[in-house]
Amino acid sequence: MSAARTDSLVSVRGLCKSYVQKRQFSGAKFTVDALCNVNLEIPRGATTALVGESGAGKSTLVRCVALLEKPTGGEIEFDGRNLLALDTEELFRARRQFQLVFQDPTSSLNPGMTAAEIVAEPLVIQREVTKTDRRRKAIELMEHVGLTSASADKRPLEFSGGQRQRLAIARALALRPKLLILDEAFSNLDLATRESILRLLRDLQAAHSLTYLHVSHDLRMVFDLADEVAVMYEGRIIEHGTALELFAQPQHHYTRGLLAATQLPARLATDCTAEAPR
Amino acid sequence: MRYVARRLAHAVLILIAISFLSFVLLQSAPGNYLDDLRMNPRISAQTINALRDKYGFDQPFPVRYARWMRSTLKGDMGFSFAYNGAVGPLVWTRARNTLLLTGSSTLIAWALALPLGVWSAARKGRWDDRLFSAATSTLLAIPDLLLFLLLLLLAARTGWFPAGGMASPGFDDLSTLGKVKDVCLHFALPSLGLALVSMPILVRHIRAAMIEALESPFIRAARGHGIPQKRLLWRYALPAASNPLISLLGLSIAGMLSASAIVEVVLSWPGLGPLMVQAVLSRDVYVVLAVVMLSSAFLVAGNLVADLLLFASDPRIRVE
Amino acid sequence: MKQLRKGGKLLVLLAGLHVPILLASFFAPYGFSEQNRERPFAPPSRIHFVDSVGRFHVRPFVYGLKDDPNTFGAYLVDTQEIYLLHFLVPGSSYRLMGLFPARKHLFGVDEPGRIFLMGTDGYGRDQFTRFIYGGQISLAAGILAAALSLLLGTLIGSFAGFCGGWIDNVVMRGGDIFLALPWLYLLFAVRAALPLHIAQWQVFLLLVAVIGLIGWAQPARLIRGVVLSAKERNFVAAARGFGASDFYLLRRHILPQTYGVMLTQMTLLIPRYVLAEVTLTFLGLGVGEPMPSWGSLLFALQQYYVLSSYWWMFLPAALLVPLFLAYFWTADALQEHLKSVPL
Numbered sequence: 001m002s003a004a005r006t007d008s009l010v011s012v013r014g015l016c017k018s019y020v021q022k023r024q025f026s027g028a029k030f031t032v033d034a035l036c037n038v039n040l041e042i043p044r045g046a047t048t049a050l051v052g053e054s055g056a057g058k059s060t061l062v063r064c065v066a067l068l069e070k071p072t073g074g075e076i077e078f079d080g081r082n083l084l085a086l087d088t089e090e091l092f093r094a095r096r097q098f099q100l101v102f103q104d105p106t107s108s109l110n111p112g113m114t115a116a117e118i119v120a121e122p123l124v125i126q127r128e129v130t131k132t133d134r135r136r137k138a139i140e141l142m143e144h145v146g147l148t149s150a151s152a153d154k155r156p157l158e159f160s161g162g163q164r165q166r167l168a169i170a171r172a173l174a175l176r177p178k179l180l181i182l183d184e185a186f187s188n189l190d191l192a193t194r195e196s197i198l199r200l201l202r203d204l205q206a207a208h209s210l211t212y213l214h215v216s217h218d219l220r221m222v223f224d225l226a227d228e229v230a231v232m233y234e235g236r237i238i239e240h241g242t243a244l245e246l247f248a249q250p251q252h253h254y255t256r257g258l259l260a261a262t263q264l265p266a267r268l269a270t271d272c273t274a275e276a277p278r
Numbered sequence: 279m280r281y282v283a284r285r286l287a288h289a290v291l292i293l294i295a296i297s298f299l300s301f302v303l304l305q306s307a308p309g310n311y312l313d314d315l316r317m318n319p320r321i322s323a324q325t326i327n328a329l330r331d332k333y334g335f336d337q338p339f340p341v342r343y344a345r346w347m348r349s350t351l352k353g354d355m356g357f358s359f360a361y362n363g364a365v366g367p368l369v370w371t372r373a374r375n376t377l378l379l380t381g382s383s384t385l386i387a388w389a390l391a392l393p394l395g396v397w398s399a400a401r402k403g404r405w406d407d408r409l410f411s412a413a414t415s416t417l418l419a420i421p422d423l424l425l426f427l428l429l430l431l432l433a434a435r436t437g438w439f440p441a442g443g444m445a446s447p448g449f450d451d452l453s454t455l456g457k458v459k460d461v462c463l464h465f466a467l468p469s470l471g472l473a474l475v476s477m478p479i480l481v482r483h484i485r486a487a488m489i490e491a492l493e494s495p496f497i498r499a500a501r502g503h504g505i506p507q508k509r510l511l512w513r514y515a516l517p518a519a520s521n522p523l524i525s526l527l528g529l530s531i532a533g534m535l536s537a538s539a540i541v542e543v544v545l546s547w548p549g550l551g552p553l554m555v556q557a558v559l560s561r562d563v564y565v566v567l568a569v570v571m572l573s574s575a576f577l578v579a580g581n582l583v584a585d586l587l588l589f590a591s592d593p594r595i596r597v598e
Numbered sequence: 599m600k601q602l603r604k605g606g607k608l609l610v611l612l613a614g615l616h617v618p619i620l621l622a623s624f625f626a627p628y629g630f631s632e633q634n635r636e637r638p639f640a641p642p643s644r645i646h647f648v649d650s651v652g653r654f655h656v657r658p659f660v661y662g663l664k665d666d667p668n669t670f671g672a673y674l675v676d677t678q679e680i681y682l683l684h685f686l687v688p689g690s691s692y693r694l695m696g697l698f699p700a701r702k703h704l705f706g707v708d709e710p711g712r713i714f715l716m717g718t719d720g721y722g723r724d725q726f727t728r729f730i731y732g733g734q735i736s737l738a739a740g741i742l743a744a745a746l747s748l749l750l751g752t753l754i755g756s757f758a759g760f761c762g763g764w765i766d767n768v769v770m771r772g773g774d775i776f777l778a779l780p781w782l783y784l785l786f787a788v789r790a791a792l793p794l795h796i797a798q799w800q801v802f803l804l805l806v807a808v809i810g811l812i813g814w815a816q817p818a819r820l821i822r823g824v825v826l827s828a829k830e831r832n833f834v835a836a837a838r839g840f841g842a843s844d845f846y847l848l849r850r851h852i853l854p855q856t857y858g859v860m861l862t863q864m865t866l867l868i869p870r871y872v873l874a875e876v877t878l879t880f881l882g883l884g885v886g887e888p889m890p891s892w893g894s895l896l897f898a899l900q901q902y903y904v905l906s907s908y909w910w911m912f913l914p915a916a917l918l919v920p921l922f923l924a925y926f927w928t929a930d931a932l933q934e935h936l937k938s939v940p941l
């Protein structure tokens with residue numbers, strides 16, 4: 001659980017993202033600031049968690065980091081390269097290095113495709129595999145996450161929620177990324193499934209030296225998982241530190257409120273000097 | 279208020295766009311009117327020259343368009359080659375008749391469709407609803423043309439209704455009441471026919487909108503409070519469904535206008551339909567233009583009214 | 599899944615209905631412009647198994663017709679003349695689907711008898727023959743026009759939906775204009791712009807083009823809706839995360855979502871467009887004589903005496919009802935299936 005805090009894999013500096021929305025009937029426009037001047041360092045090989053309430057901007061932030069959305073300002077540095085300054089070719093190749101696993105595995109998998117096709121899709125898009133090899137590689141990946149080759153031709157709906165999430169993870173790993181972003185990837189799963197997938201992720205991290213960025217609003221899970229935690233509120237990062245620091249001595253009043261609303265395990269209460277009212 | 283102004287401006291823009299496109303379309307029709315006119319012995323050379331000046335036949339396109347627009351705004355709407363006169367007066371009476379027909383048919387169709395749609399939504403899935411849906415589907419499958427021809431046959435065979443036209447011979451000699459009765463008898467069949475062809479689709483959509491409203495949580499809560507079914511249907515669900523229904527009203531006017539052309543031809547109701555057919559057959563371009571513009575104007579006006587009704591009835595719009 | 603099988607079965611049934619029309623030259627006993635001038639407005643032939651003296655015939659037959667001396671224009675059945683009905687008869691030669699020369703017809707009666715399953719028109723032409731051949735014109739017009747509308751609508755709708763922003767706005771406003779026009783009047787107007795006296799096949803193509811091109815707005819709107827929602831799906835975002843190009847996204851993920859809607863639209867548009875062609879021809883603005891479009895078959899009904907005396911002239915219109923019903927039921931089954939497929 002402890003991380004060797006070396007260099008940062010990802011450095012986000014001054015990131016801003018605003019949307020312009022129109023009122024449906026009167027046509028008047030107004031801007032929504034989803035992210036304001038966000039600074040974040042994601043250390044290599046460790047697990048960073050991003051917490052906060054709904055609407056705080058966590059998903060927006062990770063989507064920007066995964067380059068699924070375009071920020072309105074700021075910088076994102078990945079492994080020393082400025083992601084926002086890349087041209088189309090470089091961007092295409094850079095995408096291999098970071099992948100996003102979505103919250104709802106049902107919607108992130110095309111219901112019309114088979115498991116093998118889904119898992120092989122990144123390889124197909126990045127043209128890394130020939131037609132004949134596709135299936136073999138897909139089954140390899142599936143077995144790596146604990147799924148059998150027998151289910152290669154099944155469609156997503158024929159799998160359970162946990163298995164679908166494993167498929168999504170297998171797919172995300174297809175291009176051997178350095179960073180795996182998990183956007184509330186466990187909210188839809190029951191506890192037992194959650195546990196087994198967390199174990200899987202731990203094994204994968206050890207095996208491939210992966211860096212994880214977890215987005216979650218489940219503080220207990222974050223406490224077990226994360227090396228570093230960043231707290232977001234209304235589009236800003238209001239506190240950032242190691243898990244232990246944050247839970248023991250939260251600086252910001254919002255963090256304190258967040259912790260207070262959560263029932264933390266008994267050992268934390270004895271370990272820390274937090275004034276966390278029940 | 280901004281909303282109203284926006285919709286109004288939108289409507290005017292659409293009409294202008296339509297006028298432009300139609301004009302382009304028809305001007306590209308092959309054939310030179312001047313030559314056709316010159317061959318007609320009834321039209322004097324002076325008239326031809328006057329027309330040429332007024333409408334700029336030998337001028338470039340923008341000039342012709344501008345002259346036609348001007349003539350339209352003055353009420354002339356161009357020149358009819360077949361009738362040898364301005365299009366305006368020709369078209370106004372016909373337009374009035376079509377409006378009369380379409381308006382009354384819309385009323386009848388909705389008066390029939392609304393209770394039927396609400397009722398069938400309330401009894402969804404039960405045997406009488408399914409029977410009714412089957413009947414509606416069948417009615418829908420009957421081509422408009424067939425229905426109108428059958429009505430004509432009915433009129434011819436039974437003599438209950440006159441088989442065409444708007445007024446009987448000797449109309450002027452009737453008393454006012456007699457005149458009203460006569461016109462009503464004449465337009466009963468076309469009106470009924472038009473309403474019947476539009477009704478099935480309306481019922482379907484009303485039923486769908488009502489079902490959606492009935493399945494919403496607040497209705498279920500109301501039902502849980504013990505509110506009686508009838509009140510629930512009419513005072514709770516129907517207003518909730520009014521948004522899509524008002525939009526439906528706008529669309530139904532469109533369909534009604536198109537179908538009205540057919541019923542007017544088959545049942546000889548002197549509206550825009552027969553005029554249009556004749557104009558197409560005799561290549562009377564300005565008449566065609568005028569009819570297209572007028573019918574579009576009706577449609578746009580109908581939709582505008584529907585939009586305004588929506589604005590007045592749906593509080594979500596006004597809150598913005 | 600039950601719905602799909604039902605929808606699939608209905609599609610097959612629907613296709614089956616079109617076979618006689620496709621192979622019209624085989625199914626029809628006569629040519630479509632063959633006249634029997636001495637038998638104008640003959641009523642439909644009745645098929646009998648038992649003749650006037652009570653004898654049973656294994657092979658069905660029709661009676662001959664003779665003029666009724668008491669009523670002008672009416673016919674009496676001549677029980678002396680018996681014409682047997684045969685199947686797979688050699689008849690006038692034709693080209694099956696315009697390609698394969700053949701002589702056999704599905705059924706026919708001995709010469710000089712005639713079998714008029716749907717009666718004859720004012721020129722003594724067999725209405726059944728003309729109905730089947732007419733289907734080739736009217737149905738083909740409807741199907742081609744629907745395909746055109748759908749193609750155009752899909753192209754424009756997916757483009758607008760995918761691009762979003764101002765492009766979407768402009769395109770939808772354009773569509774609004776087309777939807778704002780009463781389509782029949784628009785059809786008339788476009789027809790007016792075209793020369794009246796051109797070759798029949800040109801009229802046909804023009805009709806198809808006009809009907810099809812005007813109707814793009816509604817399918818476009820529907821497809822755009824599907825594309826808009828498909829665009830936001832997470833699996834599209836995931837693919838984008840792998841570096842997929844817009845083209846790949848459309849081809850692999852977004853457009854497949856529209857296939858169901860497209861099929862349903864097709865089954866809804868075809869009856870409408872067939873009716874459009876029939877109406878235009880009925881009003882004299884479409885395909886003219888001697889091409890037996892269903893509209894021309896109904897044309898005679900505009901005359902009072904035909905309307906009130908010769909009921910069989912209504913048959914072409916009446917037969918449209920089951921045809922359209924078949925289309926609607928198929929469309930309904932397809933829509934049910936679409937709703938049940940989780941998206």
